[in-house]
Amino acid sequence: MVTHAGAGAALKLEDPERAGALLRESLPKALTDKMAGDLQPVEGSFIDENLRGTHSDRLFQVALRDGRSAFIYTLIEHKSWPDMGAPLQLMGYRHRIWTRYAQDKPERLRKLPPIITLLVYHGRTPWNVPTRLIDCIDADEDLLALQRDGGYAVKDLNGNTPAYENFSDHPLLRAGLAALAWAFVKQFHPEQLARLLRDLPDEHPLTRQILIYIVRVHTMTEDEFKQGVAMAKPHLVEALTMSLAQEWMDRGEAKGLQKGIQQGLQQGLQQGLQQGEAQTLLRQIERKFGPQARMHCQQRVQQAGEAQLLQWIDNILIAERLEDVFQNDSSLQ
Known part of the structure; x- marks a missing residue:
């Protein structure tokens, strides 16, 4: 007004x-x-x-x-x-x-x-x-x-997902819309990938973009990917797989990094335990046989494995001489 x-x-x-x-x-x-x-x-x-x-x-x-x-x-x-x-x-x-x-x-x-x-x-x-x-x-x-009335139209791809052929009459558009609509399905099967590929021209830029999207969004393995491509375009299995090599590599690096971190933590923990056991044994040797005895065998103890350290820790409890700690070990002079 x-x-x-x-x-x-x-x-x-x-x-x-x-x-x-x-x-x-x-x-x-x-x-x-x-x-x-x-x-x-x-x-x-x-x-x-x-x-x-x-x-x-x-x-x-x-x-x-x-x-x-x-x-x-x-x-x-x-x-x-x-x-x-x-x-x-x-x-x-x-x-x-x-x-x-x-x-x-x-x-x-x-x-x-x-x-x-x-x-x-x-x-x-x-x-x-x-x-x-x-x-x-x-x-x-x-x-x-x-x-x-300020209204607007909605094309809800996930609210009521239609049959594949009903996404669009245009093949490229149909494949693109279906790829978006299937982003939240629990399992993306090779058959679905094949259905998309049948609508996608071999050399069209959108083909690779949709495939990259599929690989990034879904947990489809490389073998499942090859299986889906083989159903629709068997002549392009190797070419399409190679074109997405970086995507598979990124997946492998991510998994490798996670595995590496886990292995590193385990190794660090193991090394820490061994160092603690070595220090414990050296302190016991020093208290029982004196500082010179500790210096005499320090390098040997620090280079020993976990099983050997545990055996020597048991031996020192009853050893009367330093040699008794390393019994049956002729390398200590």
């Missing part, structure tokens, strides 16, 4: 009583009849930075008689001529208001409060800009009907 007011650029809506009077006098009766309380100012501005010198705005929230609420957005034009961009600007401001209201809470996005917009204009010439965005759209009545 647009009003032509002569209050000038000094018009302010900071006072709730004055704002309430203006809005009740200017807004549609369909809203004012439903208002159950006073206007509550909402902090913040939604105007583009480059328009702040010629516009000011205020946002209010009001309770309705049915227990819900509505926003009232007031934009004051400080230009002396009509702004033809106003309908599009106001649509953007409504988007900003709803986005801030939702605050990344999905449940709020299903219950957005209505936004009623009032533009206050005080220019020299009458306001001749359409007051509805629909009136700015150049289309016949059938297409305008699709615009009027």
